[in-house]
Amino acid sequence: MNERILVVEDEPALRDTLEWNLRHEGYPVKTAADGIAGLQAAREWKPDLLILDLMLPGMDGLEVCRQLRKDTNFPILMLTARESETDRVVGLEVGADDYITKPFHMRELLARVKAQLRRVRLIREEKTSLSTEETPLEEPIVCGDLTINPARGEVLRAGKALSLKPKEYELLLFFARHRGQMLSREQILQRVWGWEYTGDSRTVDVHVRWLREKIEPDPATPARLVTVRGGGYRFEG
Numbered sequence: 420m421n422e423r424i425l426v427v428e429d430e431p432a433l434r435d436t437l438e439w440n441l442r443h444e445g446y447p448v449k450t451a452a453d454g455i456a457g458l459q460a461a462r463e464w465k466p467d468l469l470i471l472d473l474m475l476p477g478m479d480g481l482e483v484c485r486q487l488r489k490d491t492n493f494p495i496l497m498l499t500a501r502e503s504e505t506d507r508v509v510g511l512e513v514g515a516d517d518y519i520t521k522p523f524h525m526r527e528l529l530a531r532v533k534a535q536l537r538r539v540r541l542i543r544e545e546k547t548s549l550s551t552e553e554t555p556l557e558e559p560i561v562c563g564d565l566t567i568n569p570a571r572g573e574v575l576r577a578g579k580a581l582s583l584k585p586k587e588y589e590l591l592l593f594f595a596r597h598r599g600q601m602l603s604r605e606q607i608l609q610r611v612w613g614w615e616y617t618g619d620s621r622t623v624d625v626h627v628r629w630l631r632e633k634i635e636p637d638p639a640t641p642a643r644l645v646t647v648r649g650g651g652y653r654f655e656g
């Protein structure tokens with residue numbers, strides 16, 4: 420059964436093109452033409468992936484994303500009209516998983532869609548295989564004053580729950596599972612974001628900075644999540 424995709428785009432020509440191409444690839448598709456209708460459709464239909472335009476009448480894409488991230492975690496692929504650093508960072512901050520700048524090639528968009536769906540499938544399979552083993556759920560990972568509990572999707576620092584954005588959580592979990600190992604930005608992008616087609620490693624750096632603010636005793640001189648010169652990052656625990 421193919422994953423269901425919701426498209427929220429106010430430009431009729433682009434909306435139709437997206438719908439046609441996604442259907443042609445075998446995905447069931449629904450569309451909405453503004454932010455409020457999009458938000459409602461996402462809540463009711465519960466798609467497996469959302470393609471969300473940034474500039475929308477009524478409620479803009481950022482606000483739709485912010486609302487949805489309170490209680491959903493399906494991948495959100497943002498469409499932005501400008502190659503703007505601010506749009507990109509704000510989009511990721513409100514919980515988008517990937518973004519693509521207009522105008523784009525349909526082939527590129529379909530590749531991004533497939534990469535996101537593959538990432539989600541991988542995570543789901545990991546969970547399933549874990550739950551059929553002797554120990555039904557992955558044990559909490561303890562690193563100093565941090566306790567990461569994958570079974571509950573929560574992180575405690577000195578016994579208090581840390582409020583992490585979805586990508587910060589996935590990033591921390593990935594680091595914790597590979598403690599002491601150098602992880603390149605490419606490895607991180609592929610595993611945490613499912614990006615295989617663009618080498619935009621600034622995204623990793625931004626999220627590492629946010630994560631450090633929450634887990635480092637002194638974020639200005641990181642001791643737990645260290646930068647490896649010319650390489651990537653290493654989690655010391």
Ligand code: CA
Binds near residue numbers: 429472475
């Ligand atoms: Ca628009």
